[in-house]
Amino acid sequence: MSKSKSNYKWGMVIDLDRCTGCSACVVACQAENNVPVVGEERSAEGRMLHWLRIERYWDGEYPHVRARFIPVLCQQCDNAPCEPVCPVYASYQTPEGLNGQVYNRCVGTRYCANNCPWSVRVFNFHEPEWPKPLNDQLNPDVTVRSKGVMEKCTFCIQRINRGKMKAKEEGRLVRDDEIQPACAQTCPPGAIIFGNMADKGSFVFRLSRSSRRFRLLEDLGTEPVVIYLKGGGREGA
Amino acid sequence: MNRREFLQLTGAAAAGGALSSCTINPEKLIPLLVPPEDGSIPGVADYYASICRQCPAGCGIIVRVSEGRANKIEGNPLHPVNKGKLCARGQAALQALYHPDRIRQPLKRTGVRGSGEFSPVSWEEGLSLLAEKLKGMKTAGARKGMIFFTPELQGTILQLVKAFTEHFNGMHVPYESLSLESHRKASVDVYGRYELPDYDIGSAQYIISFGADFLETFVSPVRYGDAYGRMRRARPTVRGLFTYAGPRMSMTAASADSWLPVKTGKEGILAAGMAGVILDEELYDGPALNIYGLNVSELKAAMADYPLKRVAEETGLTERDIFSASRDFARLRPSIAIAGDTVAHQTNGIDSIKAVHLLNLLTGNFGKQGGVRFSPKDLKQTASSYSKLLDTIDDMSGGSVRVALFHGVDPVYALPKTSGFEKALGKVPFIASFSSFQCDTTRQADLILPDHTDLESWGEVIPSIGGDIGVVGTVQPVVRPVHNTLAFPDALLSLVKTEGGKVPGISAYGDYPAVLKEHIRQASGHKPGADFERVWTKTLQRGGIFKEDSKPVKSINRSGKFIFTVPRKAVFSGDEKQFPFHLHIYPSAIMFDGRSAHLPWLQETPDPMTTAVWGTWLEINPKTAGSLGITHGDLVEVESPAGSIRVPVVIYPAIRSEVMAMPLGQGHRNFGRYAAGRGVNPLDLLETVVDKENRLPALGATRVRIKRISKKGGLITAGHPDGSYRGELLEI
Amino acid sequence: MPEEEGLKQKNIQEMNEKMLSSIRPPTGKWVFLAVVLGAITGWAAYAWWVQLSTGLVVAGINRPVMWGFYIINFVFWVGLSHSGTMVSGILRLSKANWRRPILRAAEAMTVFAISVAAMFPLIHIGRTWKAYYLIPLPNSMGLWPNFRSPLLWDLTAINTYILGSSLFLFLGMLPDLAVVRDRSVGIKKKIYTVLAMGWRGTDREWSLYGKASTIMAALIVPVAVSVHSIVSWDFAMTLVPGWHSTIFAPYFVSGAMFSGVAAVITLMVILRKAFHLEHHLREEHFDNMGKLLLVISLVWSYLYFAEVLTIWYGHKPIEWEVFIFTADRYSFLLGLMVLGNAFITIPALCFRRVRRSVTVMLFISILVNVCMFTERFLIIVPPLSHRNVPFMWGNYSPSWVELSITAGALAGFALMYTMFAKFFPIVSLTDVREGLEMKKKLKIGRSTVNARIEGE
Ligand SMILES: Nc1nc2c(c(=O)[nH]1)N[C@H]1C(S)=C(S)[C@@H](COP(=O)(O)OP(=O)(O)OC[C@H]3O[C@@H](n4cnc5c(=O)[nH]c(N)nc54)[C@H](O)[C@@H]3O)O[C@H]1N2
Ligand SMILES: Nc1nc2c(c(=O)[nH]1)N[C@H]1C(S)=C(S)[C@@H](COP(=O)(O)OP(=O)(O)OC[C@H]3O[C@@H](n4cnc5c(=O)[nH]c(N)nc54)[C@H](O)[C@@H]3O)O[C@H]1N2
Ligand code: SF4
């Protein structure tokens, strides 16, 4: 999709050397994007709906054991395997390099979820519940999804749209740092950096050139735009 | 046409179809799915600055409000404590406002105590009922006839509560379940300061934490989380290093470059041992020691009985590891040593914290950039005192207490069962609670006068760590009260008023918002008038007064001399033979001490280390588990001298083999639908006082034994138990 | 000669009588069977309704195993539908005469199996009520389904197959429908008259009929092969470790033929017993079907071996992990599959005595289909359970809803079949009689035997 003529190409860098696994981003995402809580029973069945999760891997044995955290969200693949398999174009590539998800188009085949190697797509196995007045907290910018549809991280597209609209009103392009997804905004150590990869001067672009850079499951060739920076120092990682 | 021709033809047709389908440009087919450039988004939101009150850190927040509803809490970038960031609990605080099980109006008990049967009453009725009960107090002349339980308070609210209790001849008992008492005592002895030091982690080169989980729960996690990020990667040439010492690898420890799995209760010995190495190797900062009033030979003498070999034996570490940590600490300056909750909650906690602070003094880190810092003015908060609290329980059992009031604390939940608090409370003739939720204590109340939640209230918050920044955060209502509740300070004021009483320095201003405004005026040093009105508005908009120009203190000004001794041996409840394992209780990274357990977002947020949700668990080293025939998810019974509980097991590869860990935070009997009856409370295993000479809370001073019960522990983890060990498949 | 002619005529009358016995008025036994089958199907319909109203939460699927019993059933039933194609298409084209008595039964099986299969995607998807989004309907948004998705290929292929196999069945039945028409009265006669489309049995009709049958047979074979290739591509086109494999299309086609042929054998045994067709479905037929099954079993085993060998030799960590996980967690099912599909079936079918034993053939044919269902489970569930990201590994077991619907599918299929047998000639008169007209030597497979249809 590199033929896009857009001024924007949204991307993200996650610095694993900063990430402490604190999970603030997990709750921030849930709060921003009207992601429902599914409850104990359904959590046990593996039906949690988080768009962003902190994966924790154990490495080695006591006492030389390490725990590694890696925040995993939709990698917004340029060559997204979840897109061509969707029979109804509910999963599609936007001109700004996002992997869009059209809830009211989705029929719930869950094919895309099988074909997302990161397993970041979550499915509404049941109608979401917000016991009153908990529904008053819902973000009016974000659709509440019904049962039977697929959803996942959107890079907080509602924030992107607001930012772009403001910039357009003022007759300029979106400035670096002007748009922050909820997860990046709250991250205490500043591990998540979001921005415009098409702007070669942007912080996110410069970080993405780091020698510590790698991408998750890069060999699958899906061209994720989420770039991780390796953690660790003295002991290596 | 024969058969072969036919097959050829169908084949060709199929191939043609496949080719042509590739040329279709899907974007052309779905013009309306891509949002148009000038598409519209509904509504313009308002943003209000306030303060997060989910923990004492006091981070600044900005609440997004659209159409009268609060939708999202974000960090306040102007607030010096958290600089626009928030932790998970701060993010979830919104759900307290709209929680479906909030108490919606004043309630009067109708059933027996604890039955949960209440009926609604009007505010007039509720307030006059309490006023009536309090009336007697003033005249009866009974000392301590009324007791007011609150968390540690500051500012105007503290003034109010104090004046209120004095007016009614009562006693104010502040209580925090994660008490900072030991930290304060140590701080006074070492630095002559009552408040806790701030650690300039962001500018340090080397950090060693002794059980201080400063990235998750310790004192100001967001502030330190931000600093940690800068310490690692904000400087072009320096990447700060971090070592963690503690029997269990906490979430904070997981970020460390090296982990020293020191034995339970031996953290102070380790710190002392490191001091010994620094003294022996002459890596200390001599001039600084003179300024701090410390003498090298005296210190060496204090360490005489503790050569490195003995330290290594006692702590269960290798000499080499201790030596290299000591050398790094002394050489990679500025460096910081921090002692945390799990150290403080040993019976030798104060000694150990002092030993850790000695490290900071040895390397001259006091008052430096990248070191240990204090603000110019010692912030004397009302400190909680465990000993005083225990005396209160005796008073209640003795029957001398006639009215017990609760605001913002839940001692029935947050004190060990053995303290007998609940039973003693039963002896109190009248109990009133100002809580917004039916917590375990409020459930026992005779009258509930529900306060607004934080997002509906006025107030001010002095953060637990002000350090060199001198901050007063302002709390303002961001939405109109959702239910028929009344602000706690206004309730107090009206009670005093019905008595015809006055609160010195406060009553003159009428309602609480006026009191607050006046207080802020005084703090900001402005005269009343139009000028201040602008300042007031600006302060509310910014979220507080942030005096960032104040200079940190450079010198130590303590009354006596700091005499260093090697920490004494920690004592434990339970005999080592009968109870072979140490119970390591730690505040949950997600639930904290349990005050946030009612928020569904947090219940479903996987614990960072175990990825467990919706419950409690016991962490066991895989070797220990193997020898006991226990596997992941099994139900076990944990027994201590004080009691027993049943929990599911998490096999935890990063914990000493003789230690078993449990998080605080669950095990509420009430507290709304999401928390009630969920998990267990590890406090049920504790004795109220372990060390008779030192009446301090000791979360870490209990020994336990365990027994496997069944396969079905009901453990839920977000991460696959086997997959969690297969990171190599991701090539990371 | 006239005498002989008369005898033949009488035989034909008798034969018609016998072969049409199934469409006599229903007996108590038949009604009982239909009610039982109907009840099971009804229960499944209730289970589906529960799922529609509460959501897929009532099924066992979860993250990461987003596909479960519904897709297993789908693949399984598509596989079964290869029965008719195999027997009718291939055997017709290869002019194997022994096929004749089972032709109709097999073709009907194809139609019902594929219809049952087509239900499963509807049951499987999250928003069944929006299923029409998958159909290319002209709309003001200019929005079409995505033909790059294998699911659209599926939709197209399955619909083509349903249409094709129904036509195939119907075409073959035309002359028989005329016979039934001529023998029935009242409202039934009217219905059969419409269905028989004015068949009179003229030479021209017969010659057109012959040509059309051959063309249909030639057409249906590539459709059948493509259908199951496409079903395999639902899996093979993805990046899922354990699915992404070029061998999947032939492997699935062989598997489909395997279960299809096995199902025909099962059916032969049942029909033989139910309609007393011992004279028409003889040991030679079982022998031949046995040989066919043996060949397909060998092909299937070879392809499975090739697949596993490649995974083992390549030893790509995640693919090997999936295999090890399958072998560990599902060792019983894996063992069952390998034994049933290869290690028991292949040696057993090498023996003529086995192939000629109706009981043993019944056992083997059922075993093969049980194993083929297992195979589909093993293809779908373990790779989804252990995908690329180990943190998100998971497990799957079907819920009562999925099990009910699975049982309902089998019952519904049997019900449709029972109904069909009640109202249409289940044994093809035309084909059997055509065979009868032919020389007394019958070619069965490669051997030539004495035709015994007349005599006895
Ligand atoms: N999502 C979405 N948004 C849309 C549209 C859409 O299709 N979808 N359509 C757009 C269009 S075309 C329009 S016209 C607008 C309409 O937008 P609005 O003008 O907001 O229309 P309604 O929500 O239908 O009604 C407004 C309010 O009027 C109240 N009302 C009804 N009768 C009376 C009355 O007699 N007196 C008074 N005082 N109040 C009354 C109703 O109870 C309701 O609360 O929405 C626009 N916005
Ligand atoms: N029950 C009920 N009925 C109402 C109202 C109500 O509140 N309740 N509101 C009334 C009011 S105020 C209004 S304005 C009318 C609105 O009534 P309509 O004008 O019928 O509006 P819609 O149903 O929103 O959309 C009309 C069609 O336009 C198509 N469309 C969208 N974009 C384009 C485009 O770019 N090009 C073309 N060619 N087509 C496009 C959509 O797919 C849709 O099929 O409804 C009236 N009727
Ligand atoms: S990460 Fe998964 S959901 Fe996101 S674009 Fe890639 S394949 Fe699609």
Ligand code: SF4
């Ligand atoms: S689940 Fe929805 S988005 Fe995913 S492939 Fe199916 S229709 Fe498309």
Ligand code: SF4
């Ligand atoms: S970018 Fe937005 S939607 Fe995506 S994980 Fe972060 S907060 Fe969630």
Ligand code: SF4
């Ligand atoms: S908020 Fe930041 S540090 Fe915390 S888990 Fe998320 S990415 Fe990691």
Ligand code: SF4
């Ligand atoms: S650290 Fe405390 S004050 Fe700060 S956001 Fe978290 S809970 Fe709120």
